[in-house]
């Protein structure tokens with residue numbers, strides 16, 4: 001379907017809507033939080049009330065985005081409030097994920113709801129079934145860039161970025177900036193155009209960089225040093241490196257959510273390394289598993305690799321997944337999967 005028809009459909013849904021529920025993905029990152037918050041501020045300007053719900057906690061460094069007038073609800077901590085917000089909503093908007101599976105415990109609630117649903121996302125192979133409108137583009141930096149493009153086409157914005165509130169503009173910039181790792185990857189000409197327009201609108205990019213990149217704890221920096229020294233492994237004869245982050249190390253360095261942000265990129269700065277992995281042991285009252293992150297360069301497809309061996313997916317050069325095996329068996333499993341995957345090619 002043509003994108004202007006989708007814009008019309010969204011406009012139709014919103015013009016009949018009083019309350020919206022905006023949903024981000026599990027383990028929300030900057031793009032996830034940025035996109036739901038930006039959409040919240042857009043709706044606010046139209047006098048449409050919206051509640052934001054995330055399936056799990058978001059990292060502390062994104063707190064500056066949390067709207068004062070309508071605080072983000074984390075489903076695991078605000079179950080009844082979320083159920084109430086859903087019962088009152090007349091539209092659900094899903095941002096920055098391609099499958100309702102990515103909302104974990106929220107999935108059945110959203111699936112069973114009969115109100116209109118909109119998906120705005122930039123991951124390949126979107127699940128279209130449950131949605132009335134799907135806007136999915138993969139040749140774009142982030143969900144925030146896609147949302148920016150959509151908002152600019154809305155009748156009330158009329159292509160003029162000055163018609164977006166500064167709070168909306170700031171959230172869009174933050175999401176794009178984090179998903180591109182500050183313009184390092186997945187950047188298109190349109191990404192710079194968006195950045196230029198938003199800075200022209202008054203977004204203080206230095207302040208956002210300060211919040212996102214320079215507000216880590218001392219323990220996080222020391223954990224990074226420890227991992228690079230003792231838990232970074234290069235696979236001989238290949239262009240692959242990986243980091244093991246154990247539960248013991250997390251406890252020893254007072255780990256909090258978001259502390260491992262960016263760790264997976266570190267091995268890629270070693271000459272010759274084309275693919276890197278971060279394995280994080282995750283032991284919590286709710287679940288025990290291993291979180292897997294991959295990053296790669298060029299045509300090394302970590303989306304497919306994660307799909308085949310790590311119960312996950314994402315993009316060609318950035319993906320995630322999960323493993324359900326003992327942590328000390330990870331290196332062996334990883335090397336075997338790599339060998340199989342590379343031999344098959």
Ligand SMILES: [Mn+2]
Pocket residue numbers: 031032096122142143179
């Ligand atoms: Mn994203």
